[in-house]
Amino acid sequence: xxxxxxxxxxxxxxxxxxxxxxxxxxxxxxxxxxxxxxxxxxxxxxxxxxxxxxxxxxxxxxxxxxxxxxxxxxxxxxxxxxxxxxxxxxxxxxxxxxxxxxxxxxxxxxxx
Amino acid sequence: xxxxxxxxxxxxxxxxxxxxxxxxxxxxxxxxxxxxxxxxxxxxxxxxxxxxxxxxxxxxxxxxxxxxxxxxxxxxxxxxxxxxxxxxxxxxxxxxxxxxxxxxxxxxxxxxxxxxxxxxxxxxxxxxxxxxxxxxxxxxxxxxxxxxxxxxxxxxxxxxxxxxxxxxxxxxxxxxxxxxxxxxxxxxxxxxxxxxxxxxxxxxxxxxxxxxxxxxxxxxxxxxxxxxxxxxxxxxxxxxxxxxxxxxxxxxxxxxxxxxxxxxxxxxxxxxxxxxxxxxxxxxxxxxxxxxxxxxxxxxxxxxxxxxxxxxxxxxxxxxxxxxxxxxxxxxxxxxxxxxxxxxxxxxxxxxxxxxxxxxxxxxxxxxxxxxxxxxxxxxxxxxxxxxxxxxxxxxxxxxxxxxxxxxxxxxxxxxxxxxxxxxxxxxxxxxxxxxxxxxxxxxxxxxxxxxxxxxxxxxxxxxxxxxxxxxxxxxxxxxxxxxxxxxxxxxxxxxxxxxxxxxxxxxxxxxxxxxxxxxxxxxxxxxxxxxxxxxxxxxxxxxxxxxxxxxxxxxxxxxxxxxxxxxxxxxxxxxxxxxxxxxxxxxxxxxxxxxxxx
Numbered sequence: 219x220x221x222x223x224x225x226x227x228x229x230x231x232x233x234x235x236x237x238x239x240x241x242x243x244x245x246x247x248x249x250x251x252x253x254x255x256x257x258x259x260x261x262x263x264x265x266x267x268x269x270x271x272x273x274x275x276x277x278x279x280x281x282x283x284x285x286x287x288x289x290x291x292x293x294x295x296x297x298x299x300x301x302x303x304x305x306x307x308x309x310x311x312x313x314x315x316x317x318x319x320x321x322x323x324x325x326x327x328x329x330x
Numbered sequence: 331x332x333x334x335x336x337x338x339x340x341x342x343x344x345x346x347x348x349x350x351x352x353x354x355x356x357x358x359x360x361x362x363x364x365x366x367x368x369x370x371x372x373x374x375x376x377x378x379x380x381x382x383x384x385x386x387x388x389x390x391x392x393x394x395x396x397x398x399x400x401x402x403x404x405x406x407x408x409x410x411x412x413x414x415x416x417x418x419x420x421x422x423x424x425x426x427x428x429x430x431x432x433x434x435x436x437x438x439x440x441x442x443x444x445x446x447x448x449x450x451x452x453x454x455x456x457x458x459x460x461x462x463x464x465x466x467x468x469x470x471x472x473x474x475x476x477x478x479x480x481x482x483x484x485x486x487x488x489x490x491x492x493x494x495x496x497x498x499x500x501x502x503x504x505x506x507x508x509x510x511x512x513x514x515x516x517x518x519x520x521x522x523x524x525x526x527x528x529x530x531x532x533x534x535x536x537x538x539x540x541x542x543x544x545x546x547x548x549x550x551x552x553x554x555x556x557x558x559x560x561x562x563x564x565x566x567x568x569x570x571x572x573x574x575x576x577x578x579x580x581x582x583x584x585x586x587x588x589x590x591x592x593x594x595x596x597x598x599x600x601x602x603x604x605x606x607x608x609x610x611x612x613x614x615x616x617x618x619x620x621x622x623x624x625x626x627x628x629x630x631x632x633x634x635x636x637x638x639x640x641x642x643x644x645x646x647x648x649x650x651x652x653x654x655x656x657x658x659x660x661x662x663x664x665x666x667x668x669x670x671x672x673x674x675x676x677x678x679x680x681x682x683x684x685x686x687x688x689x690x691x692x693x694x695x696x697x698x699x700x701x702x703x704x705x706x707x708x709x710x711x712x713x714x715x716x717x718x719x720x721x722x723x724x725x726x727x728x729x730x731x732x733x734x735x736x737x738x739x740x741x742x743x744x745x746x747x748x749x750x751x752x753x754x755x756x757x758x759x760x761x762x763x764x765x766x767x768x769x770x771x772x773x774x775x776x777x778x779x780x781x782x783x784x785x786x787x788x789x790x791x792x793x794x795x796x797x798x799x800x801x802x803x804x805x806x807x808x809x810x811x812x813x814x815x816x817x818x819x820x821x822x823x824x825x826x827x828x829x830x831x832x833x834x835x836x837x838x839x840x841x842x843x844x845x846x847x848x849x850x851x852x853x854x855x856x857x858x859x860x861x862x863x864x865x866x867x868x869x870x871x872x873x874x875x876x877x878x879x880x881x882x883x884x885x886x887x888x889x890x891x892x893x894x895x896x897x898x899x900x901x902x903x904x905x906x907x908x909x910x911x912x913x914x915x916x917x918x919x920x921x922x923x924x925x926x927x928x929x
Contacts, residue, residue: 226790227828229559230552237833255559290561290574323849325792328813329562329785329828 219310221300221317225325231296232261232276234324238317239265244272256280270304270313332541334358334395334843336367336438339459341452343525344385344444346461353438359845360928362852363394363438365421366819366859368410371441372419373862378870382414382517383499383524385445391432391490391530392440394821395843398433398538398618399546402554403823405430405618412870413516414524415501415678415732416751416775419866420516423779423818424490425617426508431488433821434534442525451491451529453483456536464528468497471671472506479531491529492519493673495720499523500730502678502719502753506670510625510640511617514675516752516774517732541844549837553830557621560829562791567624567825568614572644573603575756580652582788582797583891584761586754587652588706589681589688590747590882593758594891597657601647610659615640622825628663635660635713639667642676645778648756649680650712654687661709665716672720678732681753683715685733685746686725694740700725744881750775750872759883761893762787764795764803767903768811770877773863779824781811791828800899804907812856819859858927860911861919865929874917877904 225231239246244265253259255278263274280292298321302313336353353367361367368390380386389411396404407429413420432438436457449464467475476489488508495503496519503519504512522528540546557563566574579585580598587595599605606626615625629638642650642663650662669676689695690704697703701724704711718726728736733753737746747754752775759766764783772780783806787797795806813832817824820839832849840847867876878884883898908915912923919929 223793225792226794227560227562228792228831229556229829234833290566293561294559323853324831324833326809326813326831327785327792327827327829328810328817329782329791329825 219302219307219314221298221314223298223321225296225298227294228296228325228327229294231278231298231325234321235263235274235276235298237324238320239263239272239274241320242267242313242316269306269309270302272313273301275299332844334541334845336363336395337436338439338441339437340441340443341461342443343446343450343461343527348459348461358395358843360855361859362816362819362839362855363397364392364406364408364819364821365410365423365815366855367439368392368408368421369419369859369862369866372410372412373866376412378412378866380412382412382417382521385525387412387521387524389442389518389521389525389527390439393429393433393438394819396838397821398430398534399540399821399842400550400619401822401838401842402550402557403617403620403622403826404821405620406821406823407432407513408818409505409513409518411518411521413518413752413774414499414520415517417870418750418774418872419863420518420774421818422504422513422515422518423824424507424511424513425620425823426488426511427618428488428490428507428511428532429821430618431532431534433538434536435532436534436536440530442527445524446526449526449528451479451527451531454530454532454534456534467491467528469494472673473509473671475529476509479529483531484533486535487531487533489529489531492522493671493720495673495730496520496523498720498722498730500674500719500722501732502675502682502730503673504675506673510670512670512675514677515777517675519673540842542841545841546838549834549841553826553834553838554621556829556834557826562789562828563622563825567622570603570607571624571626573606573642573647575644576602576647577604578788579757581892582761583888583893584758584788585648585652586747586756586758588655589653589684589745590754590758590880591688592890593761593888593893595652595657598652600657601651601659601662603644606659610663617823620823622823624825630660630663633660635664637664637667639663639670641670642666645756646676646680649677649684653680653684654712655706656709656712657707658709661713665712668713668716672716674716674720677755678753679716679719680712681747682729682733682736683712685737686715686729688745689737689740689742692742692745694742747880747882748776749879750876752776754880757784758888758893759879759898760888760896762797763800763899763903764806766879766883766898766900767803767807767907770879770900770904771807771907772811773860773867780814780818781807782814782824783807783810785828792831798896800902803903804910807907808910809853811860812853815856815859816852819855854927858929861923861927861929864919868918874904874908877917
């Protein structure tokens with residue numbers, strides 16, 4: 219089961235993914251990183267937890283966006299893909315649901 | 331690790347008595363500081379049915395646990411009371427240096443009670459405090475008051491004071507601190523005036539300690555990095571100030587023009603941040619510990635509006651600009667400077683003039699009452715009427731009551747673009763549905779800084795929402811309102827929350843206070859603050875009937891532009907909002923909800 223989300227402007231969404239993996243009690247098997255924050259950064263996490271494995275991919279990229287970019291320069295886009303795999307669909311659903319709720323809380327911004 | 335211990339002083343202006351106490355841990359932990367603690371004190375101690383301008387009202391100046399620390403933008407404080415403009419609870423937030431000086435003086439909260447027989451000011455010097463006569467200051471504008479106090483007491487004092495508008499109980503008056511910073515909304519300046527309290531002068535030289543220095547430094551560095559990396563806080567606001575929004579909001583067709591008659595202002599570019607930078611900007615300015623620096627020092631170099639000052643901010647440019655049909659930065663800037671000197675809320679002032687202009691357009695307000703022709707785009711009128719309002723002269727005496735009372739007097743209350751009697755700010759909600767829901771439900775009336783749905787619906791922060799859709803907006807609004815309540819209580823600037831979220835505020839608050847907060851707990855605190863404010867209003871007589879918008883936004887489709895054809899679909903969103911808040915069908919917090927929040 220997959221969760222895919224796109225966030226704009228925010229720096230450091232991968233920190234939230236790491237926090238959530240920690241909250242789930244996942245053990246990190248592998249972390250791969252390529253590119254740079256100045257252009258495009260890709261982070262991939264492979265993790266294991268009870269009755270399931272998780273693959274999390276975070277892509278952070280800076281792009282120009284017409285209209286909004288006026289005065290703002292390049293805007294950061296972050297795509298997060300969470301893949302949960304388990305023999306139990308309920309377990310997959312539980313993990314994806316948890317990620318979805320925690321990412322919503324951690325990425326929330328309220329500026330005014 | 332030593333836990334945060336805030337100090338509160340109570341000043342009874344009737345008797346002259348003062349009392350110092352330590353803020354109980356439970357109050358600090360559950361309400362943080364600033365807006366939260368103030369709301370709880372007002373809820374516990376003030377009868378919500380009182381006349382806001384009577385001695386029974388309490389006026390609270392409160393810093394947060396991050397105020398005066400090295401947390402990025404940690405210089406904010408809140409002024410709270412029962413509002414004379416709306417009759418609701420009000421809390422207005424301000425930057426500059428005053429709040430940081432208050433904490434450096436060893437004080438977090440000041441509660442003013444009663445009414446002084448003669449004008450007084452409070453002098454605070456590193457924890458010592460004394461009420462003094464302000465008779466020679468009475469009548470002076472905020473700049474002269476500040477200059478005189480700094481001359482008498484020393485340049486190392488920071489001053490928050492009212493001008494003539496507050497003294498004359500103008501319902502849209504506000505205090506001004508550091509000459510150019512305002513806790514603007516809700517008429518707190520009139521309450522200050524009603525108490526014969528002219529000023530608070532603070533000298534603070536102590537270091538503000540945090541509970542865990544190492545963890546705080548880490549949290550502070552992380553926050554600073556995220557603020558720098560963000561396109562809005564790292565580039566847009568430092569380069570163009572808040573006025574960077576003018577063209578963006580106008581292009582989206584939600585820039586309220588001529589008292590919200592449309593959402594497109596053809597002359598927007600003439601008053602934009604980009605134009606400001608090329609014409610009147612002389613240098614940038616920043617509040618205490620702020621890495622963003624959105625402040626603008628400006629100068630009108632020639633002509634009848636020749637003058638120097640700070641601003642105007644986006645909201646002010648809109649209020650005196652598009653709202654009144656004025657496409658010229660010179661009179662807009664002059665009117666803005668006057669508001670700072672006279673002690674007036676620029677949003678309510680500009681919008682009330684816009685309301686008067688529409689009353690004139692529709693023949694409700696005649697030339698003999700207006701004192702002159704009151705036509706859209708008249709730069710002289712916005713300057714003159716601002717001065718007259720502060721002095722309550724001529725039509726200014728009607729404007730001093732705010733747009734709702736003005737429009738009622740002239741027989742067209744529907745022309746007041748206000749919620750709960752407070753003027754709406756610079757976003758037409760017909761093209762920003764979630765923002766409309768926030769406007770209708772905000773505890774202090776028309777206000778944009780307590781649930782800024784413009785972020786996701788227009789700017790796409792943190793993710794881009796369909797601005798015309800209503801589905802799911804109730805949850806977004808609730809969460810934004812709750813998180814904002816936390817930030818207003820912390821002592822940090824709301825602008826940081828373009829870049830920071832619950833985890834970052836939690837790290838800063840935990841390391842500063844020693845309370846082991848979690849992101850979930852701080853969101854619960856925000857919910858608690860929101861509900862306490864709501865309870866105050868219900869006891870004051872407000873109900874779900876007041877959670878509404880001006881008829882124009884509900885019934886008149888936007889006539890042109892990128893939001894053409896839309897109205898706010900409030901009826902679709904409001905019941906869902908009450909439900910997601912855990913309230914009853916009439917918008918009242920349920921016993922279960924209050925128990926859950928520990929209220």
